[in-house]
Amino acid sequence: MASPYRTGGAYYGNYVNYGNQQQSTTGGYYPTNQGQTSIDGYQNNMLQQNPNPGNAFGISTQTQPQQQYSYIPGRMVRDEQDIIAKEVPMDGSYGVFVQQDMQTIYAKTWGNDGYIHTNVYRLVNGQQEPQNDPIAEILNRLQRIEERLGETKPQGSNDRPKNNYRKNNYRKNNYQNKNQEEVKND
Amino acid sequence: MISPFVFAEKALNANPKYKNSPMGQQLMNCIRNRDNAAGEQLANNILQTYGINKDDAIRQASEGLTQMFHL
Numbered sequence: 642m643a644s645p646y647r648t649g650g651a652y653y654g655n656y657v658n659y660g661n662q663q664q665s666t667t668g669g670y671y672p673t674n675q676g677q678t679s680i681d682g683y684q685n686n687m688l689q690q691n692p693n694p695g696n697a698f699g700i701s702t703q704t705q706p707q708q709q710y711s712y713i714p715g716r717m718v719r720d721e722q723d724i725i726a727k728e729v730p731m732d733g734s735y736g737v738f739v740q741q742d743m744q745t746i747y748a749k750t751w752g753n754d755g756y757i758h759t760n761v762y763r764l765v766n767g768q769q770e771p772q773n774d775p776i777a778e779i780l781n782r783l784q785r786i787e788e789r790l791g792e793t794k795p796q797g798s799n800d801r802p803k804n805n806y807r808k809n810n811y812r813k814n815n816y817q818n819k820n821q822e823e824v825k826n827d
Numbered sequence: 828m829i830s831p832f833v834f835a836e837k838a839l840n841a842n843p844k845y846k847n848s849p850m851g852q853q854l855m856n857c858i859r860n861r862d863n864a865a866g867e868q869l870a871n872n873i874l875q876t877y878g879i880n881k882d883d884a885i886r887q888a889s890e891g892l893t894q895m896f897h898l
Binding site: 726727731732733751752753754755756757 | 844845847848849850851852853868869870871872873875876877878
């Protein structure tokens, strides 16, 4: 049976060449034939890690050292539907998939519920709709109010409008009260 | 005959790469607590994500195990 990783290597291009050979062939997330849904990748992976068939699935108590990626698993994709489950690492790390138009990046990882969780990153200064800046909106509104006030202000008047209504009213009332007191005293 | 729980736990322990992942830890919890329902649910979710139905998965797994153990 032909190893599915051979086609996977060609598919990934340069990504496979990073890291050592063992890393490049581990994990069920390297694609098999695109249309095929199979768990063979996982089984082959187990065979490669445990070449002794009697010891399949790693029944021995020996533990393998934790593998560190020297590359980021992922590839260029046309859209999100182009990503298959097998390409997402099952070790808790993220697979990073860049859309061909460089507008969107999908970071995918397996959650503890058995589903793939996706973080989507979009290009900010690309074809983004202008956002409403609340401060700019307030400043614009203030400017409009200032312009409107400028229009209503009569020509040649001082900048500070005189509003002596209260003061005059107070004086008038005081004057009246004083007069009433004088009348009472008389 | 070895218990399936012990088999699964040993298999997971032998692969720390998978064991330390969130899904591996959830699976380990299911195994240690002998929680069949949670384990089955997790397996069903994984199969759903892969787009494989349960019968096909069982058939492929049994074929793979047969091949590995030369049965």
